[in-house]
Amino acid sequence: MTTGRTVSASRYVLSLLRFVVAFLFIEHGLQKMFGLLGGFGGPGHTAHFFSLFWCAGIIECVGGFLLFFGLFTRPVAFILCGEMAVAYFHAHFPRSPWPIISHGELPALYCFIFLYLLFAGPGPVSLDRLFRKKV
Numbered sequence: 001m002t003t004g005r006t007v008s009a010s011r012y013v014l015s016l017l018r019f020v021v022a023f024l025f026i027e028h029g030l031q032k033m034f035g036l037l038g039g040f041g042g043p044g045h046t047a048h049f050f051s052l053f054w055c056a057g058i059i060e061c062v063g064g065f066l067l068f069f070g071l072f073t074r075p076v077a078f079i080l081c082g083e084m085a086v087a088y089f090h091a092h093f094p095r096s097p098w099p100i101i102s103h104g105e106l107p108a109l110y111c112f113i114f115l116y117l118l119f120a121g122p123g124p125v126s127l128d129r130l131f132r133k134k135v
Helices: 004-034 052-069 073-092 105-120 127-134
Strands: none
Touching: 004 052, 004 105, 052 073, 073 105
């Protein structure tokens, strides 16, 4: 049996999960786009302009920021889930179907967290929730 307080707290933890995952995800985009945080393939290196990785970096930066603020959470989570599924099956799965061997743990984990956010929504601390209350 759950109390109202437990259910309420779990919704706030959902927002916290969204913040943390978005923050971590943004870092991958910043590496690809701007060579920050260790760069992409080496210190200061970026993905080649208009390459597949560069496009992924844009999706990661823009989608990560939207997700962080909880704006358009469900459609953004859908796009990011798809991006991570493509990343896993394009770059990791051909090396091995086992994520630990192919270094595909992060894309697989991100994919399923974004899938969860697609169905669970943004939680109570979000711009989606703020805008929905005004309508």
